[in-house]
Amino acid sequence: MKSWERVLIAPSAPLHDALEMIDKAGTRMVLVVDETRRLLGSLSDGDIRRGLLRGLTLTEPVTSAMHVGPKTADVGERQDVILARMRKLGLYQMPVVDAAGTVVGLETVDDLLATPLRDNPxxxxxxxxxxxxxxxxxxxxxxxxxxxxxxxxxxxxxxxxxxxxxxxxxxxxxxxxxxxxxxxxxxxxxxxxxxxxxxxxxxxxxxxxxxxxxxxxxxxxxxxxxxxxxxxxxxxxxxxxxxxxxxxxxxxxxxxxxxxxxxxxxxxxxxxxxxxxxxxxxxxxxxxxxxxxxxxxxxxxxxxxxxxxxxxxxxxxxxxxxxxxxxxxxxxxxxxxxxxxxxxxxxxx
CATH class of the missing domain: 3.90.550.10 (Spore Coat Polysaccharide Biosynthesis Protein SpsA; Chain A)
Structure with a gap:
């Protein structure tokens, strides 16, 4: 995903902001990161919906509903390998992290299935x-x-x-x-x-x-x-x-x-x-x-x-x-x- 930075959100941000971000970015989730962009968790629209059903309000922080320990891909990992794992796990998108756990990208099924045209002979x-x-x-x-x-x-x-x-x-x-x-x-x-x-x-x-x-x-x-x-x-x-x-x-x-x-x-x-x-x-x-x-x-x-x-x-x-x-x-x-x-x-x- 080219503009993956748009789906990064601070742990103190309210659930309402996360919903707005998901809607504007056209993604199905946001990534909760600290000030160094280290991945803390993921938050999908489904996570927010389930949180509201538990009695949470839209003013509460995203950490109250986020999924801790989301599945990730390693930086430099082959895209076909990432796609195969996403299919196996039934995931639409997967954050890419470096050795320190810092978010460096976001892969989506749509992007991985899109075949770039290459002029190389x-x-x-x-x-x-x-x-x-x-x-x-x-x-x-x-x-x-x-x-x-x-x-x-x-x-x-x-x-x-x-x-x-x-x-x-x-x-x-x-x-x-x-x-x-x-x-x-x-x-x-x-x-x-x-x-x-x-x-x-x-x-x-x-x-x-x-x-x-x-x-x-x-x-x-x-x-x-x-x-x-x-x-x-x-x-x-x-x-x-x-x-x-x-x-x-x-x-x-x-x-x-x-x-x-x-x-x-x-x-x-x-x-x-x-x-x-x-x-x-x-x-x-x-x-x-x-x-x-x-x-x-x-x-x-x-x-x-x-x-x-x-x-x-x-x-x-x-x-x-x-x-x-x-x-x-x-x-x-x-x-x-x-x-x-x-x-x-x-x-x-």
């Missing part, structure tokens, strides 16, 4: 052969493999469209005609689609050199073999806030060694770690790149994203990691493809 790298799925991709490009009720690439495009992104470039190479015939100019999906046609495989970043014009806004770049519920807009906003030049989405990855790992010393065996778990932070195949980074990509040459990030770091440009914790699946192997089809109905219904 998106490039989807859809030119790969899908070698590890060769038995399925001999006649069909990997992004067009059906996952659930539609091609994987269609799910990605639809997800972007639902989040307000409408300018989409598809980098294509292997069996590109199938992709172009399916998506056309994008009008059937309420987006504008253009094509970056690779004459040769150009890696996970090289096709960006085929853009006709250098974007003036940061752009999303994503692989076409990812099934995810990632909030691309949130990742983009955090990139801009951090004044970063290149952001890489990352995930935690665990791998268990199936044997006892022996640590050998000069005197013999020092220790045996039985089936230890190795933990890594790995790339999730989604990126945000500012316009300056695109100038580092050589024209029409194969370049992978790790090499591009190396160039960014060599020039002391700012990079950042964006940790994603929600549903994410890289469909690289047959087992991943089978799992994607099992998950689809529940995750993307």
């Amino acid at each position: 998106v490039v989807i790298m859809a030119g790969g052969r899908g070698v590890r799925l060769a038995e399925l991709t001999q006649d069909t490009p990997k992004p067009m493999l059906r996952v659930g009720s539609r091609p994987l690439l269609e799910t990605i495009v639809m997800s972007l469209a639902m989040q307000g992104f409408s300018k989409i470039h598809l980098a294509v190479n292997y069996k590109a005609e199938q992709i172009e015939q399916h998506f056309g100019n994008g009008s059937a999906f309420d987006v504008e689609i253009s094509y970056l046609r690779e004459r040769q495989p150009m890696g996970t970043a090289g096709a960006l050199s085929l853009l006709a014009d250098t974007p003036t806004l940061p752009m999303i770049v994503t692989n076409a073999d990812l099934l995810t519920k990632e909030d691309y807009g949130n990742m983009l906003d955090r990139h801009v806030e951090a004044k970063a030049h290149a952001t890489m989405a990352v995930r935690n990855y665990e791998m268990q060694v199936p044997f006892g790992v022996v640590r050998e010393g000069e005197g013999g065996i020092e220790a045996i770690d039985e089936k230890p778990i190795q933990r890594f932070v790995v790339s999730a195949g989604i990126y945000v790149l500012s316009p300056e980074v695109l100038k580092l990509i050589p024209k029409e040459q194969p370049v992978d994203m790790p090499a591009l990030f190396e160039l960014v770091m060599q020039r002391n440009l700012r990079t950042r990691c964006h940790h994603i914790d929600g549903y994410w699946l890289d469909i690289g192997r047959m087992a991943d493809y089978e799992r994607a089809n099992l998950d689809f109905a529940e995750i993307f219904r």
Whole structure:
């Protein structure tokens, strides 16, 4: 909510003032705060009505009817997570507080459901052969493999469209005609689609050199073999806030060694770690790149994203990691493809 300060009220204010404030602000409650804006409680029109039925008068302070310990969201918390919790709790609005309990905002269901339109371009790298799925991709490009009720690439495009992104470039190479015939100019999906046609495989970043014009806004770049519920807009906003030049989405990855790992010393065996778990932070195949980074990509040459990030770091440009914790699946192997089809109905219904 943009003008959330209008719903802050002092604990000594009368219930009558709270009712006036609720009416003028068009909200369903006010937030009771002290002089430092620390949240003391919330007060809805229903709380006031129940207080009056108990015998309170409109001249009594808001503390006499307020709800102590209202549900809150943490500053910086993802909006989709907040919305899910509000739905679960049946709440229309939720105050946002910092670590000290100070009110810094107010989220409403209406605001969270409103999708902002974004002019930032998106490039989807859809030119790969899908070698590890060769038995399925001999006649069909990997992004067009059906996952659930539609091609994987269609799910990605639809997800972007639902989040307000409408300018989409598809980098294509292997069996590109199938992709172009399916998506056309994008009008059937309420987006504008253009094509970056690779004459040769150009890696996970090289096709960006085929853009006709250098974007003036940061752009999303994503692989076409990812099934995810990632909030691309949130990742983009955090990139801009951090004044970063290149952001890489990352995930935690665990791998268990199936044997006892022996640590050998000069005197013999020092220790045996039985089936230890190795933990890594790995790339999730989604990126945000500012316009300056695109100038580092050589024209029409194969370049992978790790090499591009190396160039960014060599020039002391700012990079950042964006940790994603929600549903994410890289469909690289047959087992991943089978799992994607099992998950689809529940995750993307």
